[in-house]
Each structure stands twice: as structure tokens, then as C-alpha cells.
Amino acid sequence: METAMSSLKAHSQTLYETDYLQWIETTVEKLQSQDYANVEWENLIEEIADMGRSERRSLKSNLIVILMHLLKWQFQPDKRSGSWERSIIEHRRRVKEALDDSPSLKSYLEIVFAECYAQAVKQAKAETGLSMESFPLNCPYQLAEVTDDEFLPKNWV
Template sequence: MSSLKAHSQTLYDTDYLQWIETTVEKLQSQDYANVDWENLIEEMADIGKSERRSLKSNFIVILVHLLKWQFQPQKQSGNWEASIIEHRRRVKEADDDSPSLKSYLESVFAECYAQAVKQAKAETNLPVEFFPVMCPYELAEVTNDEFLPQ
């Protein structure tokens, strides 16, 4: 292992921001031989995972609030609606930045809905059987700024 690579490893472990700045400088100057490829590849993979986790989390929050809105109408609040608006904004921004995330969201829709039902049950104290087994909303409705269930 070269001393430069050892330094990069140490820098990655001790000063993450400096490691990023150094890595960017090396890439910009096309100093590819001295790039800490192992950690760079790992970081890039982690970014993708993080984006997918964030998308799922925001989508679940929307679903939870839509369920609460529909199945506990007497408790509807501006806070629920504001949360729906905020998390829809986050999902839209993620989709605008990375349109491929839409197909990912379609693939995890049922999983997100199952998680949302568990959370809505806990937050409402309603029995789990109170909520539909299959999601009563289409993906387009969940992400539509104008949609609130009746």
C-alpha cells in the first residue's frame, strides 16, 4: 500500500469532509491513480441506499397521514395536512432529481403500505383490521398535491 493510499485511508477515517474535498480535487485534476477508490465506491453505493431509504420513509409518512385522515376524520388537523404536503414535496424533489426512483417506489409500494398500516394502527389505537388489506390509494393519488381521501 502506498503512503498516499495509507494517508487517504487515514484521512477518510479521521476527517471525512477533508477526504471528500481531497477526492474531488483528485478527480477534477484527473489524478486517478491516487483516488481512494475503495472508499469512494462504498460512499457512492451508500448514497444510493440512503436516497431509497429516504424516499421510502417520506412515502410511508404520507400514507400514514392519508390513512389517519380517512379513518379518523374527526381528528383531522392542519398538522396532518402540513405533513402530507411536506413529505409529498420531498418525494417530488427526489423524483425530480432521480426519476429512476419512481420505479423503485412502485416496487416497494405494498411494503410501504404495510408499514404505514402498522404505524397508523399505533397512532390511532384503531384495530389493524380497520384498515384495508390492500392500499386504497393509487401511487398517483398518494403523490398528488390535491388528493385527500374522503
């Protein structure tokens, strides 16, 4: 029996490395049939942890894009375009969907807000040609404004 289990484990590991989708489907079948002894727990645990990291990375990325376009909107009003507004709308939609699916991400969003703003300033600088000093040191928008479909900043005075 030990040899059969070793062989099955080797097959599962190979399957994980060679056909990810089939590994997922096989793992789901094992879990549904309560065949816990043959579940490849190490890879399953890693995949679940990766899912959480991926959700957080995606949320940060979408927030950075929103903040960057809000900065461009505010600090380059003469260059405003429909593509900036479309991007703001699309990335707000993605953030809202992520928060709807996982409300616990809201506290994470609050934690990384300042970090995301700093990244958005760097990207806005690169895209606008404006100096870093052109942008406020701290985010001029509240998180609620950034995610509000109706909010667009006024021109900087």
C-alpha cells in the same frame, strides 16, 4: 515510489476515517486533476453505492409518512388536524424533489409501494389505537393519488 504511494494511501484512509468532508474534497480534487492513481477507489465506490441506498431509504420513509397520514385522515376524520395536512404536503414535496432529481426512482417507488403501505398501517395503528383490521389489507390509494397535491381521501364508509 512504492513507499510514497503506500504512505499516501495510508493518509487517505486515515483522512476518510477522521475527516470525511476533507476526504471528499481531496477526492474531488484528485478526480478533477485526473490523479486517478491516488484516488481511494474502494471508499469512493462504497460512498457512491451508499448514496443510492440513502436516496431509496429516504424515498420509502417519506412515502410511509404520507400513507400513514392519509390513513389517519380517512379513518379518524374527527381528529383531523392541520399538522397532518402539513405533514402530507411536506412529505409529498420531498418525494417530488427526489423524483425530479432522480426520475429512475419512480420505478423503485412502484416496487416498494405495497411494502410502504404495510409499514404505514402499522404506524397508523400505533398512533390511532385502531386495530389492524380497521385498515384495508391492500392500499386503497393509487400511487398517483398519494403523490397528488390535491388528493385527500374521503371518510371511510
